[in-house]
Amino acid sequence: xxxxxxxxxxxxxxxxxxxxxxxxxxxxxxxxxxxxxxxxxxxxxxxxxxxxxxxxxxxxxxxxxxxxxxxxxxxxxxxxxxxxxxxxxxxxxxxxxxxxxxxxxxxxxxxxxxxxxxxxxxxxxxxxxxxxxxxxxxxxxxxxxxxxxxxxxxxxxxxxxxxxxxxxxxxxxxxxxxxxxxxxxxxxxxxxxxxxxxxxxxxxxxxxxxxxxxxxxxxxxxxxxxxxxxxxxxxxxxxxxxxxxxxxxxxxxxxxxxxxxxxxxxxxxxxxxxxxxxxxxxxxxxxxxxxxxxxxxxxxxxxxxxxxxxxxxxxxxxxxxxxxxxx
Numbered sequence: 333x334x335x336x337x338x339x340x341x342x343x344x345x346x347x348x349x350x351x352x353x354x355x356x357x358x359x360x361x362x363x364x365x366x367x368x369x370x371x372x373x374x375x376x377x378x379x380x381x382x383x384x385x386x387x388x389x390x391x392x393x394x395x396x397x398x399x400x401x402x403x404x405x406x407x408x409x410x411x412x413x414x415x416x417x418x419x420x421x422x423x424x425x426x427x428x429x430x431x432x433x434x435x436x437x438x439x440x441x442x443x444x445x446x447x448x449x450x451x452x453x454x455x456x457x458x459x460x461x462x463x464x465x466x467x468x469x470x471x472x473x474x475x476x477x478x479x480x481x482x483x484x485x486x487x488x489x490x491x492x493x494x495x496x497x498x499x500x501x502x503x504x505x506x507x508x509x510x511x512x513x514x515x516x517x518x519x520x521x522x523x524x525x526x527x528x529x530x531x532x533x534x535x536x537x538x539x540x541x542x543x544x545x546x547x548x549x550x551x552x553x554x555x556x557x558x559x560x561x562x563x564x565x566x567x568x569x570x571x572x573x574x575x576x577x578x579x580x581x582x583x584x585x586x587x588x589x590x591x592x593x594x595x596x597x598x599x600x601x602x603x604x605x606x607x608x609x610x611x612x613x614x615x616x617x618x619x620x621x622x623x624x625x626x627x628x629x630x631x632x633x634x635x636x637x638x639x640x641x642x643x644x645x646x647x648x649x650x651x652x653x654x655x656x657x658x659x
Contacts, residue, residue, distance in 0.1 A: 364417030373563035384607020410435035447471035450557030472605035475597035481519035494550030587633035
């Protein structure tokens, strides 16, 4: 072979290498990840989602690519973010909050969608039934909406002399807020309590709403099942303490940050299940044939240091039952 021919052949091969590398990359399945919050605030849950994917043999960056779309608390951005993932031609969309799931459902009837939600997916219209989802959606639910009345009952147990309890809901998540309000009103009537509704969709809203509570008005229950409240949990714990308002939310981070009490379903567990289902769909299973999983894990965390600062005595039975106590 002549030297010129060899160099030409070598040059052609070298030019082909990047193309081959790109071709190999594009054969990797792409998962679209859609959420209403931010990556920083959901880091712990993301780890669980990836752990679920890994259990099915998929490792991000090695044999699967994940395209992340975060609404950063602006739920009105979710439809466009979902449309962007569809244009990306993803194999599966993991819509890991109720607003994200609703946006993904409205955007496509063909791309498989795996959701996480604290609400009833049948009532939301996401699936036909838990056992037989049908369509292109399945996923995992948490026991957070169902536990809303229990959080009100726990607050009443901590503050037996209080006649009014406040409930914080996010008005930009109206379907969830409506269910939270209805259930809390029924529970308040059964307990002989007055219920005060506070609306907040930003940290400033929450600060203003908490500051508006009259002294001695009782405690505050933060509506679970909303990614905004979950993502800002440490800030809400600080605001509640600053105003001296006993507050119950869900998630370990709330109590660890100084919040009085946390009680709710395990969000992390539902993300793990969603990761497993995403992996199963990537292996060829159909969303319509995968029954919706119900994460039954319930977690309780108590901050006794905060209770002492607020002059609240936590019943010993609750302390014993807690997953973790901060002192």
